[in-house]
Amino acid sequence: xxxxxxxxxxxxxxxxxxxxxxxxxxxxxxxxxxxxxxxxxxxxxxxxxxxxxxxxxxxxxxxxxxxxxxxxxxxxxxxxxxxxxxxxxxxxxxxxxxxxxxxxxxxxxxxxxxxxxxxxxxxxxxxxxxxxxxxxxxxxxxxxxxxxxxxxxxxxxxxxxxxxxxxxxxxxxxxxxxxxxxxxxxxxxxxxxxxxxxxxxxxxxxxxxxxxxxxxxxxxxxxxxxxxxxxxxxxxxxxxxxxxxxxxxxxxxxxxxxxxxxxxxxxxxxxxxxxxxxxxxxxxxxxxxxxxxxxxxxxxxxxxxxxxxxxxxxxxxxxxxxxxxxxxxxxxxxxxxxxxxxxxxxxxxxxxxxxxxxxxxxxxxxxxxxxxxxxxxxxxxxxxxxxxxxxxxxxxxxxxxxxxxxxxxxxxxxxxxxxxxxxxxxxxxxxxxxxxxxxxxxxxxxxxxxxxxxxxxxxxxxxxxxxxxxxxxxxxxxxxxxxxxxxxxxxxxxxxxxxxxxxxxxxxxxxxxxxxxxxxxxxxxxxxxxxxxxxxxxxxxxxxxxxxxxxxxxxxxxxxxx
Numbered sequence: 001x002x003x004x005x006x007x008x009x010x011x012x013x014x015x016x017x018x019x020x021x022x023x024x025x026x027x028x029x030x031x032x033x034x035x036x037x038x039x040x041x042x043x044x045x046x047x048x049x050x051x052x053x054x055x056x057x058x059x060x061x062x063x064x065x066x067x068x069x070x071x072x073x074x075x076x077x078x079x080x081x082x083x084x085x086x087x088x089x090x091x092x093x094x095x096x097x098x099x100x101x102x103x104x105x106x107x108x109x110x111x112x113x114x115x116x117x118x119x120x121x122x123x124x125x126x127x128x129x130x131x132x133x134x135x136x137x138x139x140x141x142x143x144x145x146x147x148x149x150x151x152x153x154x155x156x157x158x159x160x161x162x163x164x165x166x167x168x169x170x171x172x173x174x175x176x177x178x179x180x181x182x183x184x185x186x187x188x189x190x191x192x193x194x195x196x197x198x199x200x201x202x203x204x205x206x207x208x209x210x211x212x213x214x215x216x217x218x219x220x221x222x223x224x225x226x227x228x229x230x231x232x233x234x235x236x237x238x239x240x241x242x243x244x245x246x247x248x249x250x251x252x253x254x255x256x257x258x259x260x261x262x263x264x265x266x267x268x269x270x271x272x273x274x275x276x277x278x279x280x281x282x283x284x285x286x287x288x289x290x291x292x293x294x295x296x297x298x299x300x301x302x303x304x305x306x307x308x309x310x311x312x313x314x315x316x317x318x319x320x321x322x323x324x325x326x327x328x329x330x331x332x333x334x335x336x337x338x339x340x341x342x343x344x345x346x347x348x349x350x351x352x353x354x355x356x357x358x359x360x361x362x363x364x365x366x367x368x369x370x371x372x373x374x375x376x377x378x379x380x381x382x383x384x385x386x387x388x389x390x391x392x393x394x395x396x397x398x399x400x401x402x403x404x405x406x407x408x409x410x411x412x413x414x415x416x417x418x419x420x421x422x423x424x425x426x427x428x429x430x431x432x433x434x435x436x437x438x439x440x441x442x443x444x445x446x447x448x449x450x451x452x453x454x455x456x457x458x459x460x461x462x463x464x465x466x467x468x469x470x471x472x473x474x475x476x477x478x479x480x481x482x483x484x485x486x487x488x489x490x491x492x493x494x495x496x497x498x499x500x501x502x503x504x505x506x507x508x509x510x511x512x513x514x515x516x517x518x519x520x521x522x523x524x525x526x527x528x529x530x531x532x533x534x535x536x537x538x539x540x541x542x543x544x545x546x547x548x549x550x551x552x553x554x555x556x557x558x559x560x561x562x
Contacts, residue, residue: 045101045305045306045549046547046550046551047303047304047305047546047547047548048543048544048545048546048548048551048553049538049544050543051543053556053557055561056543056560056561057560057561059258059259060259060559061259061260062258062260062558063279064263064264064281064283065264065265065266065270065271066088066243066263067266067267067440068084068439068440069241069265069441070082070084071221071441072218072221073085073089073220073223073225074205074209074217074219074225075089075163075201075203076153076162076163076164076202076205076216077162077216078161078162078482079221079445079449080163081163081444081483082444083309083459083461086461088243089224090229090552090555091229091256091261091555092228092229092232092233092245093203093204093205093227093228093229094111094133094141094198094203095108095111095203095204096108096111096112096115096127096197096199096204099199099463099550099552100550101305101548101549103366103550105195109130110133110252111130111133111141111204111228113128113129113130114127115127115128120504122186122187122188123190123194123504124184124186124187125184125185125194126177126183126184127143127184128177128178128181130181131181133252134228134250134252135206135228136226136232137208139208139226140180141204141228142181143175143176143177143182143184144207145205146174146198146204147174147175147183147207148207148210148211149168149205149207150174150185150197151210152213152216153165153166154168154169154171155480156169157213158480159214159217160213160217161216161217162216162480164468164469164483165471166196166197166202166468166469167191167196167197167468168197169471170187170191170501171186171187171188172187172188173186185197189501189502190502190503190504191501191502192467192502192504192506192509193467193501195465196463196464196468199464200463200465200468201461201465202465202468205225206226206228208225208226224236228248229251229555230253230256230555230556231246231248231258231261231555232245232247232248234260241264241265241266242262242264244260244261244263245260245261245263246260247259254556254557256555256558257558257559258555258559264280266280267440268286268412269413271290272285275294275297275300275537276293278299281542282536282537282545283536284536285302285349285533285535285536285537286532286533287349288347290535291349291537297537299539299541300539300540301538301539301540302535302537302538303535303537303546304535304536305534305546305549306362306363306531306533306534306549307531307534307549308362308532308534308549308550309531309532310362310459310462310528311418311458311529312460312526313407313422313455313526313529314456314458314526315332315454315486315525315526316451316456316485316486316487317524317525318451318486318487321451322403322404323454323455323524325387326488326523327387328384328387328403329488329523329525330373330383330524331380331381331383331384332405332431332524334375334377334379334380335377335425335428335431336375336422336425337375337421337425338372338530339354340425341418341421341530342355344417344421345414346530346533349533349535350533353530355528356529356530357528358371358517358528359371359525359526360466360514360516361462361466361513365462365466365550366510367466369514371517372528373521373522377428384403384429384431389403389430391430394432395430396429396430402432403430403431403432404432405426405431405433406434406454407423407433407454407455407456408437408438408447408448408455408456409435409436409437409438409456409458410438410439410440410457410458411437411439411440412437415457416437418529419435419457433455436453443458449485451485460473464550466513467500467501467513469483470500472484474493474516474525475493475494476493488523488524488526489523490523496512496516500516534547541560541561542558542560542561543558543559543561544557544558544559545558
């Protein structure tokens with residue numbers, strides 16, 4: 001779960017679910033929302049108003065919102081590893097597998113006629129590319145695109161500013177198969193989650209982007225490169241904050257129902273009003289006020305299925321940081337009332353608010369278990385005393401340095417509310433929190449990646465491939481931090497992660513993943529807070545779009561009812 005997102009939208013990046021995806025108020029017969037997802041967990045439901053293509057009209061523009069213009073359209077890069085950019089690119093880029101609500105996989109035949117594990121000793125995976133598949137510049141998709149991306153992401157050439165290796169650091173070679181439309185990947189070490197290398201939140205990019213470090217890092221800063229989906233980038237206007245996706249004339253699959261998908265850059269606080277004013281067609285809902293407003297609005301419904309995004313707080317453990325000592329981070333973690341946070345921000349949005357208790361799995365996902373540290377402020381105070389952080393007035397102090405923590409976040413009412421709860425919690429044990437809010441634009445490139453925080457809050461995104469992003473987020477590699485923004489880890493944890501990723505037995509891999517998770521808690525790396533409610537406000541006449549859970553969208557079938 002390593003794809004990131006600066007905000008809590010209504011998807012593993014950073015990114016990327018509660019047991020019940022229910023808006024508790026107004027769920028009777030008069031509620032203008034569906035009942036799918038009620039009393040369900042992630043992995044069992046989605047709520048997208050499913051309809052057959054023949055029930056939809058041809059044409060139309062789907063109007064969506066995003067909080068900032070992409071800093072880099074290359075989502076494989078550190079600057080572009082953002083869930084919102086990933087959302088925009090979903091209808092544009094190839095993926096090897098589709099996912100249903102249960103997280104079950106099927107080969108995406110638009111791009112690959114077959115994807116097979118053809119050997120286990122050594123591990124070999126063979127990708128057979130659809131012979132019709134072409135990039136928007138007219139070049140065919142070939143094995144060379146797969147080879148170039150595998151090389152860029154293997155971590156050996158540090159000039160590539162990659163966000164995640166996705167197991168390509170375990171690849172020995174990529175070779176041409178029967179013809180240019182087949183790639184054969186041979187692994188030097190087993191990789192448990194090989195299906196996720198070009199799936200989930202990871203798409204295939206053309207070799208024109210991935211073969212050269214300079215192009216990889218900066219070539220897509222201003223504009224998207226060649227794409228290969230049912231849609232392509234029709235126009236962009238950074239000044240107006242507008243991105244328009246149009247039908248791809250070279251698309252070989254089913255013709256999309258929509259003519260266009262338009263993204264408008266809007267502050268998160270304006271999304272629901274945009275829906276209410278018929279300026280947007282679908283927005284994620286993150287507060288009870290959002291839900292109440294949508295419920296009172298005509299022509300819109302609430303779609304609800306447990307979500308796959310999760311809020312967390314990451315600590316800065318870099319040398320010199322106020323939180324460099326893992327024992328201090330662990331003590332502070334024990335003093336944060338995560339249940340109190342869940343109750344405060346999700347009351348009325350879910351039936352029984354509860355914190356997320358795993359860094360790896362979402363609740364409802366196979367493998368999820370509670371590996372968290374207990375909420376124990378008394379123990380936290382004693383531990384800080386033993387570490388030499390003594391109370392001096394209201395704030396602890398050691399060697400003349402006060403225990404003051406800068407908590408930095410995207411400017412969003414819910415994030416600030418969470419920070420204020422943490423502020424109150426930690427004040428009880430003599431730790432002072434200073435809340436700093438930042439605009440969405442440049443939040444990662446200017447604040448998080450450079451480490452300009454003591455603690456920072458943002459969203460990770462989960463998907464059907466929870467193990468692939470563990471090294472990027474929790475691995476300790478001082479020369480290549482990827483998504484480990486707090487620079488926290490250990491060789492012991494690295495060894496455990498390596499064992500987990502090398503385990504081809506799924507149940508054994510899950511057990512090892514939970515060992516990893518417990519160790520991440522014990523290092524005070526970060527604290528999961530809450531899983532997203534997965535509630536969306538969507539115009540009532542839109543089909544095959546809404547709250548998908550773990551399922552992937554078919555963008556050719558999203559559209560308006562006749």
